[in-house]
Amino acid sequence: MGKTIAEKIIEDHYIDNPHDDIHVVRLDAVLCHEITTPVAINDLVNRGKDEVFDPSKIKAVIDHVTPAKDSKTALQGKILREWALRHNIRDFFDVGRNGICHALFPEKGFIRPGYVVIMGDSHTCTLGAFGAFAAGVGTTDLEVGILKGICAFRYPATIKINITGDLPKGVYAKDVILSIISRLGVDGATNKVIEFVGPVVDNMSMEARMTLCNMAIEAGGTSGICLPDMTTVEYLWAFIKDEYASKEAALEDFVRFSSDADAAYDRIIDHDVSRLEPLVTFGYQPDQVKPVKEIEPIKVNQVYIGSCTNGRIEDLRVAAQVLTGKKISDSVRGIVVPATTDVYRQAMEEGILKIFMDSGFCVTNPTCGACLGMSTGVLAEGEVCASTTNRNFNGRMGKGGMVHLASPATAAATAIAGYITNSKLFKD
Amino acid sequence: MKNFSGSVLFLDRSDINTDEIIPAKYLTEISKQALKPHLLEDLRLDEFNARSDIEGKRAIITRANFGCGSSREHAPWALEVNGIHLVIAESFARIFRQNMFNCGMMAIELPAETIDRIFTDFYGKETQVETNFEKNVFTLTADNHRLEVSFSMTDFDRVLVESGGWVEYADSRY
Numbered sequence: 001m002g003k004t005i006a007e008k009i010i011e012d013h014y015i016d017n018p019h020d021d022i023h024v025v026r027l028d029a030v031l032c033h034e035i036t037t038p039v040a041i042n043d044l045v046n047r048g049k050d051e052v053f054d055p056s057k058i059k060a061v062i063d064h065v066t067p068a069k070d071s072k073t074a075l076q077g078k079i080l081r082e083w084a085l086r087h088n089i090r091d092f093f094d095v096g097r098n099g100i101c102h103a104l105f106p107e108k109g110f111i112r113p114g115y116v117v118i119m120g121d122s123h124t125c126t127l128g129a130f131g132a133f134a135a136g137v138g139t140t141d142l143e144v145g146i147l148k149g150i151c152a153f154r155y156p157a158t159i160k161i162n163i164t165g166d167l168p169k170g171v172y173a174k175d176v177i178l179s180i181i182s183r184l185g186v187d188g189a190t191n192k193v194i195e196f197v198g199p200v201v202d203n204m205s206m207e208a209r210m211t212l213c214n215m216a217i218e219a220g221g222t223s224g225i226c227l228p229d230m231t232t233v234e235y236l237w238a239f240i241k242d243e244y245a246s247k248e249a250a251l252e253d254f255v256r257f258s259s260d261a262d263a264a265y266d267r268i269i270d271h272d273v274s275r276l277e278p279l280v281t282f283g284y285q286p287d288q289v290k291p292v293k294e295i296e297p298i299k300v301n302q303v304y305i306g307s308c309t310n311g312r313i314e315d316l317r318v319a320a321q322v323l324t325g326k327k328i329s330d331s332v333r334g335i336v337v338p339a340t341t342d343v344y345r346q347a348m349e350e351g352i353l354k355i356f357m358d359s360g361f362c363v364t365n366p367t368c369g370a371c372l373g374m375s376t377g378v379l380a381e382g383e384v385c386a387s388t389t390n391r392n393f394n395g396r397m398g399k400g401g402m403v404h405l406a407s408p409a410t411a412a413a414t415a416i417a418g419y420i421t422n423s424k425l426f427k428d
Numbered sequence: 429m430k431n432f433s434g435s436v437l438f439l440d441r442s443d444i445n446t447d448e449i450i451p452a453k454y455l456t457e458i459s460k461q462a463l464k465p466h467l468l469e470d471l472r473l474d475e476f477n478a479r480s481d482i483e484g485k486r487a488i489i490t491r492a493n494f495g496c497g498s499s500r501e502h503a504p505w506a507l508e509v510n511g512i513h514l515v516i517a518e519s520f521a522r523i524f525r526q527n528m529f530n531c532g533m534m535a536i537e538l539p540a541e542t543i544d545r546i547f548t549d550f551y552g553k554e555t556q557v558e559t560n561f562e563k564n565v566f567t568l569t570a571d572n573h574r575l576e577v578s579f580s581m582t583d584f585d586r587v588l589v590e591s592g593g594w595v596e597y598a599d600s601r602y
Contacts (some may be wrong), residue, residue, distance in 0.1 A: 015602070019584035033456050042458065051598070065456070071457040079458070082494070122499040122523060138501035138527035144598045152594070156501065186443055187493035191522050220496065222522055285443060372452040372498070393447045393497060395470040412465070 002260025003226055006156040006193040009133040009257055013116045019171025021078040021155040027134075028115040032060040033101050037122030038079040040143035047202065053149035055228050059110050060084050061093040062101050064368040069375050070083050071397050096291035096351040099340025100310035100365040102214065106206070107340055109239030113228035113254035118142065123308050123390065124223075125216040127235030130236070131210035131228035131257060133193070136217060156222060158193045159184070160259075163200040165274030172318065173208035174310055174388065174407035176200070177215045178279040180271060182289040190220030192266055200273055201226055206235040207314040214309045218286040228254035266412045278426050280386070281405040284394040292410055292422045302385040303328070303415035304336025304397075305361075307371040310388035313343050313350075315408040320352040321361040322412035322423045335377045336362035337369055361415070373398045386414040431514040434486025436568070437512070438551050441473055444490060445497035446524060448472075450506040452498070455463040472538075475508060480592055487514040487557045489546055495524025504528050509538075514559060516566070516579075517544045529585045530594040534559075536579045542560035549573060561589070 001199050003011070013025035023066065030053075044050050060080055068074035077094075084092035093104060105111060113131030118124065120142040137151065145151050155181055155210025161180060180194075194216045197291040201209065209231075213224025224233075233240075233250045244250040276293040303321050305311070314390035315339060328334045336356050338344035344366060347353050353363050370377030371389040379385055388411050402421055413423035422428070448471040450463055457463055458598035468478045488494075488507070494517040495503060504527045507515070513533045518540050522529075529534035538546075546568065560567070568575045591597045 018501060018601070022582075022584045028523050038458055039460075039501075043595070070456070072458070075458060076456060120499060120501075122497065124499075136499040136500055136523055138504075138523055138529035138530060140501060140527065144594055147595075147602050148598055150598065151600055172429045186496060187519060187521070190493065190519065216499075220493070220521055305519070359522050372447075372455075374455075376454060388565070391447070394472060395446055395451055398442065399470060 001264055002262040002266065004158045004195060004259045004263040005131060005257050006133055006195070006223065008155055008159050008403055009114055009116060012114065012151065013059040015150060018080060022152050023155055024072065024150050024152045025116050025411040026150055027118060027145055028057065029110055029117040029150050030058050030104055030142065030149070031101060031117060031119035031124065032058060032080065032120060032142070033064055033121060034062045034076040034080045034138050036142060036150070038076050038393055040139045040146060041079055041083045043143055044147060046233055047427045051148060052089070052146050055088045056091070057104055058089050059091040059147065060089055061098050061101050061104055062095065063098055063104070066095050066098055066365070066367050097341055099343065100308045100311060100368055102210070103312055103339035103343065106210065107132065107342055109236060112236065114257040118145050119319050121395065122217045123214055125221060126210050126308055128216070128223040128225040129206060130183045130232055131226060131254060133225065135225050138302045154191060156193045157191065158195050159189055160195045160197060160265045160268045161407060162268065162270045163196060163198040164270060165200065165272040166201055167273050168276060170409060170423060171273070171276050171278055172407045172409060173204060173211035175279045176273055177212050178281065178286070178289045179273070179276055181215060181287050183271070184219040186218065186272060186285050186287045187220045189216065192221060193223050193225055194219065194221040195225050197227060202229065205314060206329040207312045209273040210312070211309055215286065218390060227258045233351050278407060278410045278422050280410060280420055281392045284392060286390065286392060286405060292420060293345060293428065297419040297421070298384060298385045298404065300332060300376060301383040302333045302335065302347060302379065304335050304370055304385055304387040304389065305411050306369065307389040308339065310408050311337055311339030311343065313346050315388065316343065316347050316352050319408040319412040320355040322409055322425060323355050323416070326359055326416050328415040331418050332414045332415050334359065335360045335364060335370065337364045337376065340366050340368055370397050372396060386411050386420055430532055431457040431486065432514040432561065433557060435484050436555040436557050437481060437488045439473060439476065439488055439490040440547060440551060443493045443496055444471065444489040446495055446500050446503040447497055449495065449503040450500065455500060455502055460505040460509050464503055464509045464597045467510050469508040480555065482510055486511055487516065488512060489516045491543060493516040494520050496521040501527045504531050504533055505580065508533060514557070529588040532589055532593040534589060536581065538579060542577060546575070549575060
């Protein structure tokens with residue numbers, strides 16, 4: 001019997017099987033941000049164990065609230081900053097050089113096919129797009145990761161989603177993943193890895209694959225995962241070119257982790273996207289999804305384009321395509337948040353930021369910001385936001401606010417219309 | 429080991445997420461104690477009032493997929509500082525469940541029929557749970573009604589509860 005990519009990676013990193021199906025594995029990287037790490041740091045200090053297992057394998061960023069908005073967030077940044085300094089953690093990214101962790105760390109080349117990485121953040125599953133086992137964890141798992149370079153996981157069961165058909169024009173990875181979450185339900189993949197395969201995934205950029213894997217957690221998944229291919233190698237090439245004689249050699253090394261043809265899956269789902277339309281959520285759960293054209297015109301107060309789901313350069317390009325030559329509705333506050341400093345710079349150089357600004361959008365610095373109701377666009381009671389983020393939970397973007405999740409194209413079109421609507425890029 | 433017995437808080441809804449357990453705006457707190465007044469503050473649920481219903485409770489009984497969403501360990505911490513160390517549910521989100529055991533607390537899954545039965549028999553009544561950790565039995569009592577429910581727990585979860593959490597266990601072993 002063959003093995004899945006997740007099984008191969010876990011076995012490759014095996015350290016111990018202390019009980020039941022629990023596998024303690026070696027970590028290739030422990031990723032840290034300023035919200036969930038400071039408590040772990042303080043706890044280690046209080047235990048007299050202010051140590052890190054390997055400073056070169058720890059990466060840290062201040063991203064959730066940056067620049068700091070008040071004394072408390074300033075303190076969180078300070079704790080992380082001083083910790084990185086005293087432990088010689090070189091890969092630390094502060095304001096001006098930072099970005100949303102799940103967009104920044106791939107951009108810096110910190111992820112490889114076959115890696116096991118953890119972070120105190122549920123959307124760590126994003127990094128599975130590179131053929132890695134990437135799992136969000138709590139602060140205690142993070143703390144043990146920092147101290148020992150290990151983490152415990154159940155042996156992974158996998159749901160394989162074979163995405164087939166031709167993705168219609170104007171329909172994007174965000175619509176695909178919303179359709180999958182709607183099909184699986186919000187706990188349909190709990191304790192399981194979601195492996196995204198098939199011709200549609202093969203044709204996707206790394207950015208689009210990250211959008212897919214990013215929302216695996218919204219179906220409860222431990223990690224999203226895509227099989228490494230030449231697209232993966234191309235994305236990483238600048239970081240690995242000294243390690244491999246050629247791109248083909250790199251690919252040959254990476255595909256040893258790829259799932260075997262006779263691997264055993266928990267479920268295999270064929271998901272045809274040929275007739276998929278742009279989707280939007282309508283409730284307080286990310287599996288409550290409808291085609292945009294089937295919902296009543298919903299007036300919005302705010303449109304938010306950004307986050308670890310859809311704040312990458314491709315996302316901004318699509319939104320800018322919709323916004324070119326247009327003004328957003330007078331009744332809409334448009335906010336665009338490039339996911340990283342490099343995305344910001346590239347968007348500036350490509351003239352995308354000018355398009356956003358000419359249309360009436362506010363361009364903020366890279367940060368998690370309003371996605372989780374922290375800053376840069378928190379909603380007031382009763383307000384409605386069309387958002388390219390990943391969670392429409394009650395209160396997520398501000399107490400009493402309503403969030404409708406959609407693709408950047410739909411969000412941009414909504415900003416112009418003032419109500420949720422399809423973009424002109426989608427031909428009905 | 430922590431206390432796993434006492435008065436029960438019933439939350440009759442599935443998919444209660446960690447934003448509802450503790451809103452993100454409190455993630456700027458460095459101390460666990462600061463989370464105490466904000467537990468379940470954003471949970472909208474008929475007949476539930478966070479201000480009056482949490483005081484004195486020592487356990488939560490709820491439905492499916494409790495603790496979904498954000499990985500924030502602030503959710504178990506907010507329970508912990510309110511004296512709630514036990515959550516019984518039909519199912520849990522992976523990270524929340526692991527966070528509970530990592531903190532030496534218990535997140536125990538019972539079959540849907542058993543959860544239904546408990547809600548039918550006890551919901552709306554002042555209910556106590558007595559946890560027999562050695563024999564894997566919960567005893568629920570309210571008025572003159574008494575129900576014994578056996579539960580299962582993996583050896584790994586048990587050892588985390590006994591050792592006080594994952595940091596202690598991992599540090600002594602690896």
